[in-house]
Amino acid sequence: MIEGADDTKKARKPNGDAAQWNYCHWLMKSEPESRIENGIDVKFGIEDLKSEPEQIACWDGVRNHQAKNFMRDQMRIGHKAFFYHSNCKEPGIAGVMEIVKESYVDHTQFDKKDAHYDRTAKEDNPRWFMVDVKYVRHLKRFIPLTELKHYHLEHKSNGGPLAKIALFTSARLSVQPLSSEEWDFIVGLEDAEGLK
DNA sequence: GCCAACGTTGGC
């Protein structure tokens, strides 16, 4: 069978919204600084991903249905994602990773010792899914949230690729889609000088 | 540490 041939199920769109786009660029948030949740440190920054065997890790712990649906229904092998550092001293985009395994059951939902244990999840009817990501590279420079916000506000007023970026229009979503225009604009920033 | 924004829960 051809890879991804059973797309009827995986590619179905929420609410049958015909206007929904199928994305192939993503932004995924993780916390690079130590924080204890349910007695467990949830720290996982881009350096932690880089240190993993083969620089691959499962993106576990997502406990929001919209974020999960993006991973389960739309993320495909080869898609690129920004590694975003959240809830830290300097929030922003640190680097690029690649999806290397499509969605499968997030085992941590059944693990009482995990920070994101979900007592309502049942083994025969899992609620949460994850993908595997591989470190690709750091951006040539860290792109701080403040800079992205600057362009977002400017583009909202005068037009531009970041006018509707989910980072600000769906700020709390931990797995976000980006249009190709948004992606390209942000990648282009690494060669520009940061804002003073 | 504060708290605004927003997602989830549960009573009715």
Place this chain on the structure above:
DNA sequence: GCCAACGTTGGC
């Protein structure tokens, strides 16, 4: 199915 109360996210 509404919506108030509550919980979480995440910038500041």
